[in-house]
Amino acid sequence: MLNTIGYEKASPQNFLGTLQKANIEILIDIRDRAQSRRPGFSKTALSENLKNGGIAYLHFKSLGDPKDGRDAARSGDFATFRKIYRAVLKTDEAKSAIEEISVLAASKRICLMCYERDFTTCHRKLVSDILETKLGSKVRHLGVQSFEPIFESKRRVCYSSEGAAA
Structure with missing residues (x-):
């Protein structure tokens, strides 16, 4: 099963625990x-925290x-966000990733x-749809505050028109 997660409003400890x-x-x-204004979520700090927790880290720019x-x-x-990101997904680099x-x-x-905590407003939804x-x-979309998934896909594609992307 493929999983996704957003770190919005999460502490590094709760994120790792999830x-x-x-x-x-x-x-x-x-x-x-792979930078963040949120402490603990820039590449170096995040990868070190994950390593200490027994989880490998990879960055696919x-x-x-x-x-x-x-x-x-x-x-x-x-609409523009999705158009721009779908163009990214057509690149050889994205296809290879x-x-x-x-x-x-x-x-x-x-x-x-x-x-983004809400996967429906994030580009990871578009990536996870392709992988699904x-x-x-x-695909299981994990919520940081609990182990319960925010949403479990039933192999259908639907996109929200609200939210923000990173």
Whole structure:
């Protein structure tokens, strides 16, 4: 099963605990820039915390939402956000990253990560939809405050028109 998670409003401790409870082996960061204003969520601090918790960290910059996509989402223009991000997904680099993640998901419990708590407003939903179809498995979107998934996909694609992307 493929998992996704957002670290919005999470503490590094609760974030790690949620991943451990879900038995995640590899966290895959799909932010364009692996930096954060939130302490503990920039690449170096995050990867060290995960390593100490027994979870591997990988950053796939090629699956990040570019600045113009983030700006469109922040301004509420989700049609433009999706158009921009779908163009990213058509690049050779993104296709290669999705292929690499597919291989990892065949033998490891992985989790895609970005900022937004609500996966429906994040580009990780678009990535997880592709992987869900490619892998033929469900996607579980984890909430940080509890082990209960926010939403478990039933292999259907639907997109919200509200929220923000990173």
